[in-house]
Amino acid sequence: MKLYGSTTSPYVRRIRIVLASTEHAFLNLQIFSGEDRELLVSRNPTLKVPCLEDDGQMIFDSRIIYNYLADKLDHEGLSWEEENQLTLIDAANDSFVQLMLLKRSDFDISQDKMYFRLQNERIEAVLSALSEQLDAGGFSGWTYPEICLYTMIDWVLFRELHDMKDYPQLLEFHEQHHNRIEVTATDPRS
Ligand SMILES: N[C@@H](CCC(=O)N[C@@H](CS)C(=O)NCC(=O)O)C(=O)O
Incomplete structure (x- = not known):
């Protein structure tokens, strides 16, 4: 493979x-x-x-x-709820990737332009929804949805795309998992 x-x-x-x-x-x-x-x-x-x-x-x-x-590998498949969680994470992650590519292409993404606004609105809506799910006890294991949530948060912090200070639940979730061996072994900073 x-x-x-x-x-x-x-x-x-x-x-x-x-x-x-x-x-x-x-x-x-x-x-x-x-x-x-x-x-x-x-x-x-x-x-x-x-x-x-x-x-x-x-x-x-x-x-x-x-x-x-x-x-x-005979891992468990995803439930519809988990599929929805992935859709949320992917939507925010894709918008972050778009904003990063625009920045790298020398666009001033702080301008009030429709395309930038749509990405930013999506990001804030998704980060709020994910925080609410954490408040309600979601993302409590370490399966694919948690892995995807972790890798998005860690990448956003690594690229300094958002400080996440308005989303303490996301920062706490990040803190909770950042010493896992497979997480440290794949750290983009090293
Ligand atoms: N939906 C895709 C998204 C993958 C994706 O956007 N990867 C980025 C790297 S983080 C990429 O290859 N970007 C190249 C480009 O947009 O031209 C997936 O889940 O694999």
Whole structure:
């Protein structure tokens, strides 16, 4: 099994954590240029990471990769409630990725523009909804939804995209998990 990704991507990190005790090769790519981008083009026309190669087959998108691995490794599948949690996390994470790419492309994202506003509104709505779920006792284990929540929060803090000070529940959740071995082993800072 070969996982194509980068050490900084929160979507890739989810799958690295899921694969922590499964033998696999990890290809750390510089996805935006050079030979690594050519390799990515040849493997995945969506030009996104992660993607997984297994038994001569390519699987795209972390969510689909998780379903593929759950099937293959006999992990439990996701409930509809967990699918919804992933949709919330992915929505905020995608908006954060968009804002980061805009910033890297020298857009001033503090301007009052519709596109920026839509991303920011989505981010705040989702972070509030996730905080409410934590208040209600959600995300209390360490399965795929918690892994995805953790990797998003940690990446946002790492990239300094949001200080999360208005969401103490999210910071507390982050604190609760940050010493896990598979978490420290995949820390984008090291
Ligand atoms: N829905 C995808 C999102 C993956 C994604 O956005 N990955 C980012 C890295 S964090 C990426 O490859 N971005 C490249 C681009 O947007 O061109 C998944 O869950 O795998």
